[in-house]
Amino acid sequence: MSNLSIAHLYKRYGAATVLDDINLGIETGEFVVLVGPSGCGKSTLLRMIAGLDGASGGDIHIAGKLVNNLAPAERGIAMVFQSYALYPHMNVRKNMTFGLKFTGVAPAEREKRVAEAARMLRLEELLERYPRDLSGGQRQRVAIGRAIVREPAVFLFDEPLSNLDAALRVSTRVEIANLHRLLKATIVYVTHDQVEAMTLADRIVVMNKGRIEQVGKPLDLYYAPANLFVAGFIGSPAMNFFGAKVESVEGRRARVTGAGFKSLDLPATPLGVGDTLTIGVRPEHLSRGTDGAFTVEGIVELVERLGESSFAHIRRADDKLFVAEVRGRDTPAVGDKTTLVAKAEDVHVFDASGLRIPMQGKS
Amino acid sequence: MTMEQRARSVGVHLVLLAYSALAIGPILLVVMNSFKARSAIFGAPLAPPDSSTFSLIGYDKVLRASNILTYYSNSLVVTLVSMALVLLFGAMAAWALTEYRFRGSTLLGLFLSIGIMVPIRLGSVAILNMMRTAGLNDTLTALILVYVAQGLPMSIFILSEFIQQIPRDLRDAARCDGVPETRIFLEVIAPLLRPAIATVAVFTIVPIWNDLWFPLILTSSDKTHTVTLGVQQFLGQYITDWNSVLAALSMAILPVVVIYVILSRQLIAGLTSGAVK
Amino acid sequence: MTEPVAHVVAQMPRGKRVGLLLLFLGPAVAIYSLFSIYPLLDTMALSTYTSDATGARHFVGLANFQALLGDALWSKPFWNAFGNNLIFFAVHMCVQNPIGIALAGFLSLPGLRLKGLYRTVMFLPTMLSVVIVGFSWNLILSPLWGVASGALKAVGLGSLFAPWLGLESSALITLSLISVWQFVGIPMMLIYAALLNIPDELIDAARVDGLGHFRIFLHIKLPLVLPTISLVSVLTFVANFNAFDLIYSVKGALAGPNFASDILGTFFYRTFFGNQLQLGNPTMGAAVATVMFFIILVGVCFYLFLVQRRIRRYAF
Numbered sequence: 001m002s003n004l005s006i007a008h009l010y011k012r013y014g015a016a017t018v019l020d021d022i023n024l025g026i027e028t029g030e031f032v033v034l035v036g037p038s039g040c041g042k043s044t045l046l047r048m049i050a051g052l053d054g055a056s057g058g059d060i061h062i063a064g065k066l067v068n069n070l071a072p073a074e075r076g077i078a079m080v081f082q083s084y085a086l087y088p089h090m091n092v093r094k095n096m097t098f099g100l101k102f103t104g105v106a107p108a109e110r111e112k113r114v115a116e117a118a119r120m121l122r123l124e125e126l127l128e129r130y131p132r133d134l135s136g137g138q139r140q141r142v143a144i145g146r147a148i149v150r151e152p153a154v155f156l157f158d159e160p161l162s163n164l165d166a167a168l169r170v171s172t173r174v175e176i177a178n179l180h181r182l183l184k185a186t187i188v189y190v191t192h193d194q195v196e197a198m199t200l201a202d203r204i205v206v207m208n209k210g211r212i213e214q215v216g217k218p219l220d221l222y223y224a225p226a227n228l229f230v231a232g233f234i235g236s237p238a239m240n241f242f243g244a245k246v247e248s249v250e251g252r253r254a255r256v257t258g259a260g261f262k263s264l265d266l267p268a269t270p271l272g273v274g275d276t277l278t279i280g281v282r283p284e285h286l287s288r289g290t291d292g293a294f295t296v297e298g299i300v301e302l303v304e305r306l307g308e309s310s311f312a313h314i315r316r317a318d319d320k321l322f323v324a325e326v327r328g329r330d331t332p333a334v335g336d337k338t339t340l341v342a343k344a345e346d347v348h349v350f351d352a353s354g355l356r357i358p359m360q361g362k363s
Numbered sequence: 364m365t366m367e368q369r370a371r372s373v374g375v376h377l378v379l380l381a382y383s384a385l386a387i388g389p390i391l392l393v394v395m396n397s398f399k400a401r402s403a404i405f406g407a408p409l410a411p412p413d414s415s416t417f418s419l420i421g422y423d424k425v426l427r428a429s430n431i432l433t434y435y436s437n438s439l440v441v442t443l444v445s446m447a448l449v450l451l452f453g454a455m456a457a458w459a460l461t462e463y464r465f466r467g468s469t470l471l472g473l474f475l476s477i478g479i480m481v482p483i484r485l486g487s488v489a490i491l492n493m494m495r496t497a498g499l500n501d502t503l504t505a506l507i508l509v510y511v512a513q514g515l516p517m518s519i520f521i522l523s524e525f526i527q528q529i530p531r532d533l534r535d536a537a538r539c540d541g542v543p544e545t546r547i548f549l550e551v552i553a554p555l556l557r558p559a560i561a562t563v564a565v566f567t568i569v570p571i572w573n574d575l576w577f578p579l580i581l582t583s584s585d586k587t588h589t590v591t592l593g594v595q596q597f598l599g600q601y602i603t604d605w606n607s608v609l610a611a612l613s614m615a616i617l618p619v620v621v622i623y624v625i626l627s628r629q630l631i632a633g634l635t636s637g638a639v640k
Numbered sequence: 641m642t643e644p645v646a647h648v649v650a651q652m653p654r655g656k657r658v659g660l661l662l663l664f665l666g667p668a669v670a671i672y673s674l675f676s677i678y679p680l681l682d683t684m685a686l687s688t689y690t691s692d693a694t695g696a697r698h699f700v701g702l703a704n705f706q707a708l709l710g711d712a713l714w715s716k717p718f719w720n721a722f723g724n725n726l727i728f729f730a731v732h733m734c735v736q737n738p739i740g741i742a743l744a745g746f747l748s749l750p751g752l753r754l755k756g757l758y759r760t761v762m763f764l765p766t767m768l769s770v771v772i773v774g775f776s777w778n779l780i781l782s783p784l785w786g787v788a789s790g791a792l793k794a795v796g797l798g799s800l801f802a803p804w805l806g807l808e809s810s811a812l813i814t815l816s817l818i819s820v821w822q823f824v825g826i827p828m829m830l831i832y833a834a835l836l837n838i839p840d841e842l843i844d845a846a847r848v849d850g851l852g853h854f855r856i857f858l859h860i861k862l863p864l865v866l867p868t869i870s871l872v873s874v875l876t877f878v879a880n881f882n883a884f885d886l887i888y889s890v891k892g893a894l895a896g897p898n899f900a901s902d903i904l905g906t907f908f909y910r911t912f913f914g915n916q917l918q919l920g921n922p923t924m925g926a927a928v929a930t931v932m933f934f935i936i937l938v939g940v941c942f943y944l945f946l947v948q949r950r951i952r953r954y955a956f
Contacts, residue, residue, distance in 0.1 A: 052844050073850030085845035088954040089863045098859075099849025146845075371853070375746050376754075382743060383761040385821070390764065392787065393776045408787045452668040459664035475668070478676050480940045482882040484905075485929040486679025488686060488912060488922055493679065512675035515668050544660055573769035575885040580913075595771040595889050608775070615772050623767045627760045
């Protein structure tokens with residue numbers, strides 16, 4: 001049964017449409033991540049779910065209840081904010097129990113919940129301290145604790161890791177994943193970082209310019225992106241794109257050519273002669289060699305060595321750059337002319353409008 | 364919005380509207396009635412002037428019987444010159460205090476900030492004596508000197524806050540280039556203080572323009588009176604002549620209101636930005 | 641934060657450095673010391689003298705203060721003025737500041753339309769000169785014109801009307817309320833600015849926690865702007881005990897009726913400059929000024945050393 005369902009949600013500010021016909025269903029216990037570039041509407045959507053801003057149209061149901069006209073506190077949600085939003089003039093304990101007082105939770109019950117949350121988040125020592133005496137990571141845990149004690153149907157996270165430094169970000173990410181397992185909570189999590197999305201989510205919702213581009217499990221999005229936007233957004237470094245055209249069809253194979261690559265051999269259906277295509281291949285799917293379904297060559301301009309894997313930036317025939325991952329110590333040198341190949345199943349084909357064309361033999 | 368939210372919103376607007384009416388009502392009343400004939404002022408005080416009741420008799424009297432135009436020019440001169448000096452000297456002092464830390468700079472800063480709390484009026488006895496001895500009695504210069512002294516502490520305080528926000532790199536880069544200190548101040552720092560000017564202006568211009576005390580004490584002849592003092596004395600003199608009285612009040616109100624409405628955004632931005640400290 | 645001395649300046653030859661400091665600090669310090677500090681000190685010194693019929697001055701120590709506080713001739717009007725000033729201050733603290741806080745609270749509600757218009761209109765009276773305000777209200781409240789009595793009659797409260805400004809019992813309160821009417825804008829704007837400083841996310845968190853707008857104001861906003869409120873209070877104190885203009889322009893130097901509206905400012909003016917009832921007495925006037933200075937000093941020190949230390953400022 002859906003714990004959170006959004007139907008035909010719109011949001012307009014004057015003439016600008018910020019959210020356009022959003023439809024989404026989230027199951028109980030699911031960890032769903034809303035991801036996309038700045039301005040795509042993910043935070044706006046989160047605020048609509050929370051009830052902090054009103055929608056221009058559409059319905060939201062939480063735990064089976066229609067919540068359109070309900071105040072945030074009545075919706076069964078709890079929110080963790082990017083800047084933690086802890087009350088500076090209250091200590092940690094008070095921060096966590098403050099809201100409970102106004103929603104009619106008895107003192108004994110309040111104490112129980114705080115103790116439980118403090119144990120889960122290792123905050124027992126900090127209960128009497130004030131936010132100003134806490135580190136960033138500690139404050140974030142208090143903010144999470146404040147959400148936990150509300151025992152909501154849905155947890156909402158608004159870019160909670162953005163304000164933390166890199167190392168803290170990784171450890172807090174792990175903590176959040178653990179919490180999800182422990183509490184079996186339904187979580188809607190907003191981030192602009194696709195690594196966070198990939199590592200935390202049960203399902204990812206990729207958004208762009210107020211619309212949902214694709215919803216799916218992380219690996220589904222990785223291996224079968226629905227369009228150019230998703231393909232270029234998921235995966236780091238980003239997928240390489242090559243402009244192409246179907247030259248001719250000979251029997252069951254099609255000859256596809258493009259200025260940036262050497263050759264590409266694809267099955268004939270569902271392609272037609274003269275079709276304009278975009279070909280996408282991920283850097284990690286390119287390997288040195290001469291024989292493959294897709295071949296590309298060029299001159300190495302820059303090599304980023306990260307240890308076991310390195311990324312070579314290569315200038316190709318149509319003068320654009322593409323990136324290939326190289327593993328091991330034997331990395332190419334700047335100025336080398338090199339040829340790379342990819343297997344047929346690693347080649348993504350997109351039509352003129354940017355939609356993926358599923359190829360034969362692939363799901 | 365829910366019904367409840369809409370109701371609350373209406374309630375809020377009602378309160379704000381009511382208070383706004385209270386704030387602006389008396390002013391509108393005075394200005395409106397200044398354009399009416401005497402009988403209409405008493406007969407129907409709340410009615411706006413129409414063709415039968417419209418009259419400029421009050422304004423006529425004010426312009427003939429008093430030197431209101433002289434008063435305006437005096438107020439303008441005093442206010443603008445004082446503000447300019449307060450800004451210039453205040454910025455220089457604020458800069459020196461913030462940038463050139465030296466032994467006793469904190470003490471000096473404290474000394475200067477005493478003036479924010481302590482009212483200068485209490486020294487009027489001595490000020491009057493000083494002005495008399497210096498032969499500056501009954502001059503606009505006396506007023507200017509006093510107002511500058513009064514405005515400096517607050518302006519130094521506000522400008523120091525602004526200067527501290529200017530990135531160090533900017534100041535150091537100029538020094539690396541070997542630019543002399545005075546030029547650094549004039550060409551690098553001063554232009555960056557533009558937002559501060561609005562804040563300082565709010566805290567200096569209004570009290571100076573509206574001040575009654577020092578013009579009362581330091582100026583004796585009609586030709587040095589400021590608008591505030593001039594109008595006050597005119598009112599005292601023509602107290603039963605309602606037309607003239609209302610006209611005089613309106614003439615004192617309208618310029619301030621017009622300038623205020625034009626500059627209100629900057630004024631309020633200045634007040635809200637600097638005043639939070 | 642302490643910044644290291646600007647190196648270039650620190651390394652300058654001593655003479656050049658002194659010259660620089662004199663140039664930048666000279667004018668400000670000179671004018672301020674000459675026209676603010678020195679007159680104050682001189683006045684305090686003058687208060688220890690008295691002048692006789694020939695105009696010569698004799699040192700009398702604290703005799704003036706003894707007379708002021710104890711001798712019936714001076715102390716009666718002094719304590720009357722002091723008491724009135726306290727009432728004046730109390731009215732401002734109880735009416736002006738709460739209204740200012742409430743209006744600021746309303747203005748800071750998220751999504752309020754016409755905010756700019758309300759702000760501009762409500763701040764307008766503060767821009768006006770006190771003379772205008774005093775006189776306009778004098779006219780409006782005057783029984784001759786009938787505006788105030790007419791307005792009260794219209795809401796059925798006609799019997800409440802009285803010539804408040806002319807009655808001993810109500811003159812001071814009425815003048816205080818007029819002053820409140822004029823200056824509400826200042827606490828309103830200062831507290832509004834402080835409320836704006838509170839991050840939106842904090843308010844969002846409170847809404848998610850289940851607080852309605854009134855509770856948010858009471859439990860979240862108000863505690864966080866307490867430093868500004870206390871600043872407003874001390875500014876009100878200083879302004880009130882320094883007040884003069886309004887009473888003078890409505891009631892003249894005699895602050896009638898029968899000194900009912902006399903406050904320290906008008907008392908000082910009358911003592912020093914004299915009026916139709918008495919000769920000007922500069923030394924006594926200086927004594928009054930000195931006492932006023934110490935009253936204000938006590939208030940400010942109370943604020944600086946007791947209140948400001950205790951109240952926490954929250955940085956966001």
